[in-house]
Amino acid sequence: MNTTSQATHPATTGKSPAAGRTGRWQAVGVGQATIAGGFWATRQSRNGERAIPAGQDQLEAAGNLQNLRLAAGIGEGEAIGPVFADSDVYKWLEAVAWEYGRNPSDEMLKRQRELTAVVAAAQREDGYLDSVVQLRYGDEGRYQQLVWSHEHYCAGHLIQAAVAQVRCTGDRELLEVAMKLADHLVATFGDGDGQTVDVDGHPVIEMALVELYRETGKQDYLDLAKWFVEARGHGIIANHGHEPAYFSDRLPVREAGTVEGHAVRAVYLAAGATDVAVETGDEELLAALKKQFEHMWSTKTYVTGGLGARWEGEAFGDEYELPPDRAYAETCAAIGGIQWAWRMLLATGDPQYGDAIERMLYNGFLAGVSLSGSEYFYVNPLQLRGAAHPDNNRSPAHGRRGWFDCACCPPNIMRTLSSLDGYLASTSADGVQLHQYAEGTVAAGEVALKVETNYPWAGAVRITVEQTTDGPWALELRIPGWAEGATVNGDEATAGYHRIERSWTAGDVVELQLPLATRVVGSDPRVDATRGCVALERGPLVYAVEQVDQQADVDDLHLLPDAAVAESHDPGLLEGVTKLTAKGRVGTGHRAGWPFEPDAEDRVGAEVDVTAIPYYAWANREIGALRVWLPRG
Template sequence: MPERRPISPVVPSPDALGGLRPLGLGEVTITGGLLAERQRASARNGIPAGRRELETSGVLDNFRRAAGAQGLVPRGPRFADSDAYKWLEAAAWESRRSGHPVGDQSRIGSLVAAAQHADGYLDTMTDDAYADLTWSHEHYVAGHLIQAAIAQHRAGGADELLPVAVRLADHLGERFGPGRDERLDGHPEVETALVELYRETGRRRYLDLARWMVDSRGSGRITFHEFESSYFCDRVPVRDQESIEGHAVRAVYLAAGATDVAVETGDTVLLDVLRSQFTAMWASRTYLTGGIGARWEQEAFGDAFELPSDRAYAETCAAIGLVQWAWRLFLATGEASYGDAIERVLYNAVLSGVSASGDRYLYVNPLELRSGALAHDGRSPANGRRAWFDCACCPPNVMRLLASAAAYLAAADESGLWLVGYASSTVDTGWGHVRIDTDHPHGGGVRAVVTGGGVDEWTLRLRVPGWASGVEVEAPGRRVSVADGWALVEGAWHEGDAVDLSWSVAPRLIAADSRLDAARAAVAVEVGPLVQAFEEIDNPGLEECFVLPGARPRLDGTHPDGSARVRLDGVRRPASGAEWPYREIAAAGDPGARPVGEAVGLTSVPYHAWGERAVGPMRVWLPVDQVFSG
């Protein structure tokens, strides 16, 4: 297969573990469906609005001040520079995706360059470099600058940032490391950026610095007032952890960087540890939506199965970091389960964080909003979707992921093409040109059609979703096998050849592990990869509604966006109003036992679409009725 350099956020070197090469922007073009709609909305509304917020929030003034402008004072959180860098990364990917320049990249890039110190240091929020590394986020911010610079360079547009990023990375390498300043930043992120800079430049010193940072975590050196070491991913060495812990965003960013280090250094032991950590997290510390972070306190993972619905933190940034980590693990292993994880997280925990209009956001993504919930915090979903936040990490993070989403859908190796995620798209690879026709995530399958020549003999792998039932593969004249989450289709390919992978679109009733107290005696509904949410606007008196035992979800038409409308039989039982909220009940098996209350049909929307019409009560987990009259 002819070798091409992907235009992608993640480009493992040719010698990296795994042998899978991601297909980037230009090779994969999303042409229709939900992802295309969200990309267009972000480009039309989100990215321009983000540019305006950089001005009004003072972020760009901070750079002007650092570049010598008089009469300005720093504004915003300590890591405010990263808002500009994530926006610049999003603008670079979007310019490449759409083929239309996103304005002001060069102007802002030049402003960033003007703010850099002569020794390479760059951070506008402090005049005392690295004095408070525990909490200053200076390395974290540097990581986002490096990623923005790489995006610009790979996308082929504005390219002012790469020299700036190289000088800053060299400054970090001269200042930090064994025998030098051995402190660590309180917020991991720079590790994965340094590895990517190594991949882009071939300079081994960046990989070595990242490896030292990963291996230095876990000494318990970092604390901050009431926050313990786990908050900073510094309680246990990465290689000794059984499951990742602490601040959810920090944890998955570190895990992604450690995975990059493992694959580039050939460290199979470290890779196996990280795979085990992912498995443990997925089995006991992840919400049905794919969201992570059970505690508002310290924005952290909780204990195993500590997954409260209404107090879920499930920050949008954490979901984005989880997509990034899972993608790296997929490239290293080729395991379909990581594709399943990316799909669940992307369509539920990430897309819930941004409105269909592309410019309104949720910072926190709970699985329940109670009636009368207080918007006690600017991040609370009780505020509804918001245009920006004081801590604005999530909006530009969403922008950069959506703009680069095509780079998380497909990969290639020496045997052929791997289709990992599904969207209507075109795939241009050395093996040939392929068109993907699908209405995923709403529909029941995907068709791959060869539209142009390449190499005659190759293998097409299509991920068989782990949730799918009734799976069928049609590939006339081809050798077909289904194993380990993949449908393998082998043979000689010619223009017009097609493969159809189909599955059932029937809604599924979901129950939680009995150790998950918050969802015990409750059920949820999924359709395809989409978790469903039940809102007050469709189900008056939602908090008084219960699912009937034995009820099964059924399709009841579609919503205007094409998603399935699901109905579930239940009862509405008004609250008693008693002074004591507990009472004796009849057992379900008692003679003559029957549900108490008014029969209702409960209607869902996809979880990612909740809160679009009104701010009000919402549930993913519905309690099953256990109160009967005798």
Template structure:
């Protein structure tokens, strides 16, 4: 479905005026400017509300570069790529500067005047990432030239001899490290190091938002917990980790690991979503994880995966791959509609029956996924990420295991590594069976390491139909098979995938006394559409979950691919419509029963079936009511405290 989302995105980017913005700032004498003059085009107003709209183009180009590299791009897609590159070449100033907002005639602000909100390095970062993708995937260095010129300007402006300042929105850090990797120019790594180290010293000019919003309240190494704007935080952490990967700075890596550990124990939603507040798009306090107001911005999901991936590369720890997987199949995947043409900006874990989401940025409401946004950071971010997921399936040479091919994510794909080629077939994440067939081999002995996710309690592996005494998955999460592989060898991995019930840490108020249901990497959600009783009235026990059945579903035709649903027994504990909001539990009230107010609700309990779908598929139908966390039938105090 990538092509559909890409086409949709190309059209939305065109319609939103992003290319027009670039066209309007074509440099005198450039081909685009000459063309505009010939057409007698008048100066046009900058379109859009934000100074970072060029990044919509960059992110889209980054995704397209992968599609072109794979030979899967059609004419509409390559045309957009070519037109965009030409516009960028024409728009870039002689000094390397490139930003269609600050260059616009109708915008009064001048370049570099507003580092806090100008997003110029953020723009540069996404330009670099598109450029690196085009260079690596297509062998096309035109964008890399543009990006390098702008990056050189940034080095002069903000490098060791430049201004002691940072961009209000971290993002360029990891891009500059990539540009260093791609070009070998250490200036870019140095700038990335500076941007990481300078932040936290109060250099960001504050107007409305606090220093935490920009992670400028304390240096990265000294932060005690992820804080502020979720996307900014996770991009910064990913960038810092990238810096540590290249310069071997152990205190930086330690800080990154420590912040991740704290986040994963106190601030991540079960979906992998990050960001508990709509206000300031902020992460929130430890254990502040209300389902109803989960912000879990789709961009934060991408940033969290980027961070997790880099921590995995730095440490080899599979917990980061587990987290990557959780985010990928839940908080991230939910951001895109089943038809590929509509997006969630925020990803709540609950929609109440009377919910009407109204956000400031989208005054006409944000009832379900939208085709585009006034602040359209998420859709093209989904595009690029979807296109480049191939990069995150397998790795080699992590740590001491130089002769090992690590397969960390399971999907239908071809894997080539140092003369060993594998064809991977699976219906994962809906099934736990993965078949790998060797399609090329140089015959030398290699170790295949297959990740056993933390949620899996039993994994078995066969080679050519025979159970092998594979070194069992240990605490490091890898199931290893060493062999001299020959073409035609078949490896079958089976990951046990029962339906699970999860509780939550007792300090989480938002999900206390509630249960969430998962299978494999998928978190499940109940939608009212599939259930007769009001979701708020349905009570589920751990025992109910043990009797769950897994059934195939295409959501009555609303899902593009066959998914799985879960059906389990449950109880309806209906509440009287006039029941009190805060019933008295002490005995006093009973003594005066009937006099003033009715006592607590007396529900009718009756058995029912509860149907759930994968969380990421929610919101593809009406109506909206949805719950990830269901009321739990708590059997006893001791169990509660287990």
């Protein structure tokens, strides 16, 4: 059979003329894979109905749309907001396109077309486009401080939006703008005669150019993406007088052994480098990226999948530096982590990347948005103390907010939720892979599957083959690493991709059972900040203890060493969650005085019940103390 899809997802290699040269699997895109109900469908409908419309209002109120109108010659005034203001508009446009792809509506198309016309009008004759630079600095101001100006970053998000538009709505107007801009970049940057050797301080252009290459087949775009990836780590940013580590510019990508510096920049660059490695067949680069991902995953990732341990520089910390209280774990970093892992998964077929996506998606990412769908966390700590004072406008002690001065996260969440269908499944020459389990359908070439499940609350997944080709093909189901005792049609299935290769008949059913028993996990001893603590997990969900549910002060709450954990599904709690309860104890309360004494850890207080809810759902009732990691003992 041939299951090659009409792939429409941003990370697809399937639509590319160079598809699969090293990539193993091709994505099943939005529209072919559909989420039709259950956990994620609720989030997606809130996203489409509330967040995206509200986002347009926020972009209007914050001046982002006005900047583009001014650059288009509509009205007069000065640019307002940060230098990367355009990028938030483009991320929002991308979200609108994917949303149309999964749920076409005239209203969405109208919003897209109106705004696209403004963007097109704002573009300079030679293809350059950045409304803030145009308004503030004019043509002479271009690329004067690329390390901070985000000009390529904005271009990258424009390109991603354009690709999503053409794939989901068929509209080519923004693609024309994107190609004109990309052609301008191709002419301007590189080490040829008269070209500029420079890189943007904030990667994303790399991923975008590869996608544009996949969409258009124009080799120049891939070449420039490769050039930007290879240019890093050769002193460009240090020569501008900046510390290179923050910008992922300390070492060439193919020589780095870890991720460092600003977390979002680091993972966006890695995702783009993965695209380049796949499309150019560069196995050495792919191997380096695999090593970096594994080092990140084993030493610099929170149990929630959150990335970035430091507020200072919004950065990765040193290895095993993972403080729960001062976790930065920016929502955008989880999104970038998902994008990177998805590209690695398609490139390698290694199930660790599917597991990683699941962990980031259900926890570090999803905590970034409220149950209501339109309020956001920028920073996602794993602990908040009761007395925490919000000393910063991004402080989680404020609770989620409708927008931010630096508003990168909200429209990034929107585009991720509206394109989420594209992360469910992939195809290969001989089969179909299911990576994430959600109620819905998967159409891969002539094969059509129906998926029924109440995941993540229940572990049963029923897959019905609704349409099939003749002859054998393989259905591959990801068995998560945590799912000890999983079965497929009653047979034991171990972690990794469980492969069923056979001939199929319409109506065939495969029953997957993932055991969701609560897991009590500890930390590698080198993770100093969570020594002596445990976290609770159930299925793909990491749990958290929130003050509103407790009998005692969360700041001094301990879990008893051998406490049994009881599970109960509560449809009325937080729109329906399975909560966990166990026996704990408190300390001895607020003893004053010097806290470092020979007997400092020996005090034991009264027993109490401890109630845990899924981490993603915290801070939806009130803002109070939070703990993912509980001291045990």
